[in-house]
Amino acid sequence: MENSNQAPKPKIWKMLFISWLFVYPVINIMFALIFPIISDLPQLVKTLIFTLILVPLMGMVIPKLHKRFWAWIIK
Numbered sequence: 001m002e003n004s005n006q007a008p009k010p011k012i013w014k015m016l017f018i019s020w021l022f023v024y025p026v027i028n029i030m031f032a033l034i035f036p037i038i039s040d041l042p043q044l045v046k047t048l049i050f051t052l053i054l055v056p057l058m059g060m061v062i063p064k065l066h067k068r069f070w071a072w073i074i075k
Contacts, residue, residue: 008074
């Protein structure tokens with residue numbers, strides 16, 4: 001029995017889906033724009049550059065997307 005005073009729990013799969021909808025196109029854009037510039041660098045350096053860009057973007061954008069779609073996430 002659910003307590004009526006308790007906020008509904010978010011659906012984890014919906015939060016993951018929203019996150020993936022952001023990450024997938026960003027990674028593809030990064031590959032198209034950045035990879036040609038850094039293609040000659042060692043793999044570890046390329047990964048470092050990609051993650052230095054992607055992780056801060058995720059930290060800024062994904063919480064906003066979760067907030068924007070919160071009604072759907074808790075449905």
